[in-house]
Amino acid sequence: MRISSSVQEQRRQAHSTLERFEHTVLLHLDAAYNLARWLTRNDHDAEDVVQEAYLRAWKFFSGFHGGDSRPWLLTIVRRTCYTWLQQNRAHELVTAFDEEHHSLESADSNPETLLLQRLNAEVLRQALDALPVEFREVVVLREMEGLSYKDIAAITDVPQGTVMSRLARARKRLQQWLAAHTQGDRH
Amino acid sequence: MNCQEAQDLLHAYLDGELDVIKDVAMTQHLQVCQACAQAYNAQHQLRSALHTHTLTFAPPAHLQQRIRSAVRQASAAGLPPRAWSWRWLGVGVAAAAVGLILWRLVLVGSGLTTEDLLTQEILSGHVRSLMAQHLTDVTSSDQHTVKPWFDGKLAFSPPVKDLAGSGFPLVGGRLDYLDRQPVAALVYQRRQHVINVFSWPSAHDTAARAQRLTRQGYTLMHWVSGGMVYWAVSNLNPHEFQEFVHLMQSQAAMPSSPSEHRPAGQ
Numbered sequence: 001m002r003i004s005s006s007v008q009e010q011r012r013q014a015h016s017t018l019e020r021f022e023h024t025v026l027l028h029l030d031a032a033y034n035l036a037r038w039l040t041r042n043d044h045d046a047e048d049v050v051q052e053a054y055l056r057a058w059k060f061f062s063g064f065h066g067g068d069s070r071p072w073l074l075t076i077v078r079r080t081c082y083t084w085l086q087q088n089r090a091h092e093l094v095t096a097f098d099e100e101h102h103s104l105e106s107a108d109s110n111p112e113t114l115l116l117q118r119l120n121a122e123v124l125r126q127a128l129d130a131l132p133v134e135f136r137e138v139v140v141l142r143e144m145e146g147l148s149y150k151d152i153a154a155i156t157d158v159p160q161g162t163v164m165s166r167l168a169r170a171r172k173r174l175q176q177w178l179a180a181h182t183q184g185d186r187h
Numbered sequence: 188m189n190c191q192e193a194q195d196l197l198h199a200y201l202d203g204e205l206d207v208i209k210d211v212a213m214t215q216h217l218q219v220c221q222a223c224a225q226a227y228n229a230q231h232q233l234r235s236a237l238h239t240h241t242l243t244f245a246p247p248a249h250l251q252q253r254i255r256s257a258v259r260q261a262s263a264a265g266l267p268p269r270a271w272s273w274r275w276l277g278v279g280v281a282a283a284a285v286g287l288i289l290w291r292l293v294l295v296g297s298g299l300t301t302e303d304l305l306t307q308e309i310l311s312g313h314v315r316s317l318m319a320q321h322l323t324d325v326t327s328s329d330q331h332t333v334k335p336w337f338d339g340k341l342a343f344s345p346p347v348k349d350l351a352g353s354g355f356p357l358v359g360g361r362l363d364y365l366d367r368q369p370v371a372a373l374v375y376q377r378r379q380h381v382i383n384v385f386s387w388p389s390a391h392d393t394a395a396r397a398q399r400l401t402r403q404g405y406t407l408m409h410w411v412s413g414g415m416v417y418w419a420v421s422n423l424n425p426h427e428f429q430e431f432v433h434l435m436q437s438q439a440a441m442p443s444s445p446s447e448h449r450p451a452g453q
Contacts (some may be wrong), residue, residue: 047253144243
């Protein structure tokens with residue numbers, strides 16, 4: 001049995017594409033999982049979503065022509081998360097949408113001063129968890145992944161100005177939440 | 188730069204997204220305007236807190252391997268498309284057959300008990316119900332709607348209780364298939380956590396206290412009471428889950444309807 005040279009050639013190509021994929025995209029597993037975990041708020045769901053996202057990424061990999069593969073992958077992870085949320089927890093997306101158009105904070109209110117010593121990882125995580133998903137994702141992408149407005153805009157599919165205003169609102173909400181939950185004894 | 192402009196650009200400044208000219212103007216404004224400087228400091232403080240603490244979630248160790256094999260599998264099946272042939276399909280089928288045989292051998296060799304297998308089945312039933320948009324066949328928070336729905340579909344009548352008063356509203360019910368028989372699945376909810384409760388008649392009449400298991404981040408509890416086997420599964424935190432199971436047990440102990448049968452003897 002002889003395998004024709006063209007089949008051999010195709011297999012070689014497939015193999016090298018796979019290696020390229022593993023060396024570029026799989027490197028960003030930490031970032032992919034972190035985003036999925038923050039958006040789904042559950043370990044198990046995050047694992048499933050990340051695996052699904054990687055399979056999609058593999059499918060679209062031929063359309064990826066170099067550049068930074070991290071924002072590219074995170075775009076796919078985010079979309080996969082949203083599809084999953086739509087199917088499983090549509091109410092979370094609805095809430096987020098409503099809240100964005102119903103801004104509670106006034107621009108002139110005094111900034112809350114936080115008691116830094118009362119902040120720990122647990123409290124901060126709770127505060128982030130309490131944010132609507134569209135606010136939560138910009139904070140994760142900016143503060144944890146250190147991405148630029150340009151990258152965040154591309155990933156979340158909104159203009160850069162919206163990234164900035166969402167970050168501003170998200171931070172304002174975080175401060176209010178933290179102030180309310182760490183200084184409760186003052187009121 | 189005035190205060191309104193400064194407020195508008197505060198976050199872009201904090202994030203280092205301003206061009207040089209605006210960045211310098213902003214720095215100068217913050218030096219002379221106390222109100223804006225205070226707003227900036229508050230933001231800076233929050234930023235420091237977010238950076239000081241580790242808030243990222245690290246993927247579990249097995250995930251990389253899981254994804255690697257999933258992608259390799261996908262690549263073997265689908266890329267490049269022209270390389271796909273019956274020849275490879277044959278290889279795939281053979282590999283699957285070998286895999287199945289190995290899996291059987293592993294099962295026999297690892298001494299997995301029937302309970303382990305049932306646990307897996309229950310867990311899969313729960314996860315599937317969340318994934319496939321098939322959480323409920325009958326969607327109602329009214330126990331008097333859900334209970335009759337099972338009539339004629341099952342050879343037994345599962346006790347159905349609404350625990351909305353205790354913070355676990357009934358979402359609905361569905362038929363499932365476990366342990367080689369059709370079973371009742373009741374769906375309850377607490378916040379965004381779904382709780383599946385599977386029940387079917389017990390082969391033995393002995394009541395059994397609740398036992399807890401943890402698998403893949405889910406908590407499972409099972410018990411036997413009133414001649415019925417119950418398995419509850421959820422990703423709810425153990426504390427609240429325990430509370431739910433207590434409620435289920437105390438509710439189920441009360442005769443809810445004439446059709447609920449009692450154990451013949453202990």
